[in-house]
Amino acid sequence: METVVKSIPEKVERQAQLVELVQNERDRAVAIAYHMLGGDREAALDAAQNAFLRAFEALPVFRGDSSLSTWFLRILIREAARLDRKSFLRERWDRLWGRAQEQMVDLPRGDPEVKRQIALALEKLSQQQRAAFAMVHLEGMTVVAAADVLAVAPGTLKSHLHRALATLRRELGSLWEEVQ
């Protein structure tokens, strides 16, 4: 593989870039991972930290084909996907609700039943659909930027968003009826 980093200053510079990256991307990384990992706070923090570590490890061979931010978010999405195993999430979710009394303080505010239904609906999305939904609709990224992260064409990303919304609309229709 081509070696991009040729000098010590460049290596040091890239380490410093990672520090800047942590400052710039920490909050967004945690937020995206949180949505991709079924609202599991600890898993989201782990995914974000692991993504930064993997980025730090791989920084010397970063080719600069994309911006550092886009490259990092790709790593984050991959890292979140690694953690997003259905059985793993189901286990965590069951444990969460099985211990709801003592875990309640860690849950986000809102109706627990609504949250449960949304969680089940989000689980029905593919990882790409969930990532697209989280980046664009929940984190306010542009379609173009999110498409770059997932390495797909903007049209493909719009398709992911369309399917994600259709699934959520179908799965969460009952919630809408309740407020009519």
Add this chain to the structure above:
Amino acid sequence: MTRMTDEQLVEKVRRGWGELRLTATERARFDLELWEKAEGNRSTWRAPLGGAVVVAGLGLALAVAAVLPERPEIGTSVSRTAAPAEVAGDADWDEWLGLAVPVKWGDVPEDLPVEYQALAYWLGPSEEQ
């Protein structure tokens, strides 16, 4: 019954699902844990520079960054031509991201001053970026 708009649906998910926003304290804890993990992994990185120096340098750079004016954005050119297909396996993606390539730090001298890292940070990205 009226049809729920996309905006209403998204807002319902956003409010119902909640968000994870870190407080200043949680950010500090996150960073500390991150550096601790980095320290713990140094043997696998084969870093003769020494994990402690790296972590100290990162901390110093962080401190310097907090008091210096903002630097310009790093280049945003994007190329997805080398991206593997969506259905590609983990190995393909890892190689594309540069994650599967062993990192070698052998040519970084052990006596590299920590201050140099902060200076490098201040100087900003090179022209090639």
